[in-house]
Amino acid sequence: MSDSEAAKTIAIVSGKGGVGKSNISTNLSILLGKENKKVLLFDLDIGMGNIHILLGSHHSYSIMDYIEEKELDIATVICENVHGISYISGGNGLKNIVEWKEKQMERFFEVMEYAIHKYDYILFDMGAGATKETLEFLLAMDEIIVVTTPEPTSITDAYSMMKYIYLRDGEKPFYLLCNRAEFKNEGLQTITRLQETVRKFLHKEIVSLGVLPEDSAVRKAVIHQTPIVVGYPASAMTLSLHTMVHRLTGKRESRDRKGTGFVKTFRKLFFGR
Ligand SMILES: Nc1ncnc2c1ncn2[C@@H]1O[C@H](COP(=O)(O)OP(=O)(O)O)[C@@H](O)[C@H]1O
Numbered sequence: 001m002s003d004s005e006a007a008k009t010i011a012i013v014s015g016k017g018g019v020g021k022s023n024i025s026t027n028l029s030i031l032l033g034k035e036n037k038k039v040l041l042f043d044l045d046i047g048m049g050n051i052h053i054l055l056g057s058h059h060s061y062s063i064m065d066y067i068e069e070k071e072l073d074i075a076t077v078i079c080e081n082v083h084g085i086s087y088i089s090g091g092n093g094l095k096n097i098v099e100w101k102e103k104q105m106e107r108f109f110e111v112m113e114y115a116i117h118k119y120d121y122i123l124f125d126m127g128a129g130a131t132k133e134t135l136e137f138l139l140a141m142d143e144i145i146v147v148t149t150p151e152p153t154s155i156t157d158a159y160s161m162m163k164y165i166y167l168r169d170g171e172k173p174f175y176l177l178c179n180r181a182e183f184k185n186e187g188l189q190t191i192t193r194l195q196e197t198v199r200k201f202l203h204k205e206i207v208s209l210g211v212l213p214e215d216s217a218v219r220k221a222v223i224h225q226t227p228i229v230v231g232y233p234a235s236a237m238t239l240s241l242h243t244m245v246h247r248l249t250g251k252r253e254s255r256d257r258k259g260t261g262f263v264k265t266f267r268k269l270f271f272g273r
């Protein structure tokens with residue numbers, strides 16, 4: 001990528017927890033890596049970071065270590081070359097972002113400024129729900145992938161979250177995917193219903209990234225601490241993830257990404273300057 005181009009920042013979010021965000025962000029990142037993209041996977045699930053477990057990797061430093069300890073070099077928090085990607089661990093002690101002091105937020109910006117020109121994609125695995133703490137993070141992203149399952153509770157929570165973000169930024173591009181569909185039709189119906197509801201009440205179009213199947217190989221992959229696209233390349237889940245990655249890279253650019261848009265937007269949202 002050219003020097004002037006910034007990484008595309010994508011947040012993977014959901015209304016309800018346990019819908020598959022961490023598995024999806026991890027495996028999408030690895031597949032993007034296989035397409036020769038430079039990918040950074042950033043674990044921002046507050047207090048419950050588990051990306052390193054899914055990757056079967058251990059790294060000595062987490063983002064919190066950098067934010068709280070002055071002497072660390074930025075490069076030391078980035079764990080490189082794990083299944084072809086880099087990642088930043090959230091660690092277990094990742095404190096509520098709302099509790100970060102201005103200095104700590106500046107440290108986070110330093111990491112972002114460093115990473116934004118080094119990678120083609122930065123994927124953020126977020127915690128469930130759009131709370132006051134994470135809304136600013138989401139608003140600074142180029143794109144947001146909303147994950148739902150066919151369960152009504154997951155669907156209503158996904159809608160509430162999209163509405164919450166929409167009320168702050170009506171232009172923010174959303175992509176919707178349905179995970180854990182027992183049948184493809186069930187997933188497609190879930191997406192269509194949510195698209196219709198958003199169109200009716202928010203007058204907004206959301207793009208479908210498709211359906212991911214309920215697949216027992218996901219659980220096996222988690223237990224073996226080997227990402228499913230690596231350990232089970234022929235599984236139904238892996239095949240659907242491949243299709244999804246092609247949709248993600250194939251679509252037209254939603255915004256110009258030059259310079260440090262992310263950090264600038266972020267700074268404005270947080271400090272009003
Ligand atoms: N497509 C799927 N098929 C079967 N089980 C799944 C699927 N996606 C997720 N799971 C199960 O759900 C659990 C939670 O997934 P996870 O990615 O940790 O969700 P989140 O990050 O949204 O909390 C996984 O450990 C796995 O057992």
Ligand SMILES: [Mg+2]
Nearest residue numbers: 021022045050
């Ligand atoms: Mg998670």
